[in-house]
Amino acid sequence: MTDAAALAPAATARAAPPRVPVLDVAGLSVQFRTRSGTVHALDEVSLQVHRGECLGVVGESGSGKSVTAYAVMRLLDPAARITAGRITFGGMDILAASEREMADLRGRELSMIFQNPRAALNPIRQVGMQIADVLVRHGGVTRAEAPARAAALLAEVGIPDPVRRAKAYPFELSGGMCQRVGIALALACRPALLIADEPTTGLDVTTQAVIMDLVLGLARARGMATVLITHDLGLASEYCDRTAVMHAGHVVEAAPAADLFAAPRHPYTAKLIAATPQPGRALSDLAAIPGGLPDLRRGDLPACRFLDRCERAEPGCAVPPLPRHLSEDGRMVACRHPL
Amino acid sequence: MLAVMARRMAAALPTLAGVVVVTFLLARALPGDPAAYFAGPAATREAVEQIRAALGLDRPLHEQFLLYLRDLARGDLGVSITTGQPVLHDILARLPASAELTLLGLLFAATVGITLGVLAALKPNGWLDNACRVVATLGVCLPAFFTGLLLIYVFYYLLGWAPAPLGRLDAFSSPPPYVTGFFLVDSLLAGDAETFVSAAQQIALPAIALGIFAVAPIARITRGSMLAVMGSDFIRAARAHGLSRRKVVVAYALRNALLPVVTTLGMVFSFLLGANVLVEKVFAWPGIGSYAVEALLVSDYAPVQGFVMTMGFLYVLLNLAIDLLYRVIDPRVEVAA
Ligand SMILES: Nc1ncnc2c1ncn2[C@@H]1O[C@H](COP(=O)(O)OP(=O)(O)O)[C@@H](O)[C@H]1O
Ligand SMILES: [Mg+2]
Numbered sequence: 001m002t003d004a005a006a007l008a009p010a011a012t013a014r015a016a017p018p019r020v021p022v023l024d025v026a027g028l029s030v031q032f033r034t035r036s037g038t039v040h041a042l043d044e045v046s047l048q049v050h051r052g053e054c055l056g057v058v059g060e061s062g063s064g065k066s067v068t069a070y071a072v073m074r075l076l077d078p079a080a081r082i083t084a085g086r087i088t089f090g091g092m093d094i095l096a097a098s099e100r101e102m103a104d105l106r107g108r109e110l111s112m113i114f115q116n117p118r119a120a121l122n123p124i125r126q127v128g129m130q131i132a133d134v135l136v137r138h139g140g141v142t143r144a145e146a147p148a149r150a151a152a153l154l155a156e157v158g159i160p161d162p163v164r165r166a167k168a169y170p171f172e173l174s175g176g177m178c179q180r181v182g183i184a185l186a187l188a189c190r191p192a193l194l195i196a197d198e199p200t201t202g203l204d205v206t207t208q209a210v211i212m213d214l215v216l217g218l219a220r221a222r223g224m225a226t227v228l229i230t231h232d233l234g235l236a237s238e239y240c241d242r243t244a245v246m247h248a249g250h251v252v253e254a255a256p257a258a259d260l261f262a263a264p265r266h267p268y269t270a271k272l273i274a275a276t277p278q279p280g281r282a283l284s285d286l287a288a289i290p291g292g293l294p295d296l297r298r299g300d301l302p303a304c305r306f307l308d309r310c311e312r313a314e315p316g317c318a319v320p321p322l323p324r325h326l327s328e329d330g331r332m333v334a335c336r337h338p339l
Numbered sequence: 340m341l342a343v344m345a346r347r348m349a350a351a352l353p354t355l356a357g358v359v360v361v362t363f364l365l366a367r368a369l370p371g372d373p374a375a376y377f378a379g380p381a382a383t384r385e386a387v388e389q390i391r392a393a394l395g396l397d398r399p400l401h402e403q404f405l406l407y408l409r410d411l412a413r414g415d416l417g418v419s420i421t422t423g424q425p426v427l428h429d430i431l432a433r434l435p436a437s438a439e440l441t442l443l444g445l446l447f448a449a450t451v452g453i454t455l456g457v458l459a460a461l462k463p464n465g466w467l468d469n470a471c472r473v474v475a476t477l478g479v480c481l482p483a484f485f486t487g488l489l490l491i492y493v494f495y496y497l498l499g500w501a502p503a504p505l506g507r508l509d510a511f512s513s514p515p516p517y518v519t520g521f522f523l524v525d526s527l528l529a530g531d532a533e534t535f536v537s538a539a540q541q542i543a544l545p546a547i548a549l550g551i552f553a554v555a556p557i558a559r560i561t562r563g564s565m566l567a568v569m570g571s572d573f574i575r576a577a578r579a580h581g582l583s584r585r586k587v588v589v590a591y592a593l594r595n596a597l598l599p600v601v602t603t604l605g606m607v608f609s610f611l612l613g614a615n616v617l618v619e620k621v622f623a624w625p626g627i628g629s630y631a632v633e634a635l636l637v638s639d640y641a642p643v644q645g646f647v648m649t650m651g652f653l654y655v656l657l658n659l660a661i662d663l664l665y666r667v668i669d670p671r672v673e674v675a676a
Contacts, residue, residue, distance in 0.1 A: 107581030120576040134580045169670045
């Protein structure tokens, strides 16, 4: 990221190849050693996010979205092993960084919003204090200045009466308010990359839209790169520039969001779209996706992990390696028989 | 806060009433005849009966109970046959010794237990965790008076590091001027370093003997609670915001993990009160525990009664204190109550 690129309007920046992505995840494989066997949670996952861009990561529950996010933050469980791959953030090798370097990066350059907003807050600390902790840690703010700055941040994420709310404990706030606090925490130090892990799951529909507009509005205004993790393809196509579809630890398809929605190439993406509510179509037309994710503890996982649920599958699909076709139009599909 | 305290006090009343009834019945159920003891071995039958009447022991039980309640209301816990003093006077004079010992034992147990628990949780199954498990098991197996004897044997008899286990001060020191009744505190207030050192040397072994078996439950609860908290979402979030490890462990994790530990402290303290009796005997500690044991051995039941009642009150008070402490740490309690 040069200064020139930073100053250029988004459109020109997007047109000028080759651009260096803010975040580059390349061939990342993660396993968990558990008592009941090794979970092959991620297998050669690759993702790129550029400055000012929003990348949607979509997939049903258990497909490895959170694990990917935690790997980027270097916050994986102790049981996790990264067996292959590289993660580069702003030119820095995340997997080689020291714990101290990571702690300096987290919350300052690299931030995250969590799925369950209330559980992600310290239950016995005032929310203003929690924001103050982050500001004091990274923002060059003294303890004395912190409360005023925290209240200003709460106002920025649309919390009314911020000075009083800063003294509230999480249990005194609604889920939507807690998520606004989560956003304030994540954006307190103006990070270059924001990972939002299902930020609206568990909130009611109106609040969902408000929170999404807030997050992406702030992200766009600040030219941040954003990774929006969701199981809702509709949400991703509405808010994101590019979308990557994950299934059982694989990225099965990645494309500009509109193209992906208009013309899916992976059979799983097609099924996801058929299962997504859309304007102008009856809810009764929604098709459930047959079958479930394969058991990721299996030692003999087929090359394509969607095979058992796929109508286009043939014996060859099980044979490694899993092909990953890249096309001219910036799309990727991991399938032997794409649509 | 005051309203909460008042409500808590009111809730403690039935417990206190229970303590009053139990102490009354307990004293009557104890073996031995106090009238006979009081009259002495050479007394005649008539003399014993006279004394029995004087003590009110010839009346029906319910009348005795009413008399007992009347005396209690006047702050009269009876007279110790052994010391010839009012029991209330004896107990108040000896209570600071017991309280100082028990609180110090609790402080020792809490400090060591919480530290071990946290360290064990930060590296589960590390060497410290395993060492902790062994110490914890040993601490639970050995009764406090045995630990006391063992400590005396090693540190006084073998090594000569500790003074003779003969009370609160060595023979050359005199008690500091009375302020709190705690020698450690009063000697500091008086600026008397020599007395402080003497008091500290005397109290170290009995406090450790008393505290050591409470280390295990505290360490265990702390470890489990700390492990659970360290695995929770908000700790991952705190780390995701880049907070330093120290901040995450102490300000975020430990404070949350302490909540169940504080609750346990109440239970642990009641264990300590019980163990206190024998530890005081072993170390010739002039507290209410040894007072009660000596009285019990000669069927002098008024001091025993007074002792049990004091314990009951202490227990209720302590639970009140723990309740308040819990409220200070956890803002959510106010709403739940
Ligand atoms: N700590 C862990 N231990 C074992 N398996 C895990 C752990 N965390 C995640 N997994 C496994 O990794 C897979 C992906 O999980 P996750 O990334 O949470 O899915 P999601 O896409 O719903 O966020 C799941 O099969 C899950 O069981
Ligand atoms: Mg998830």
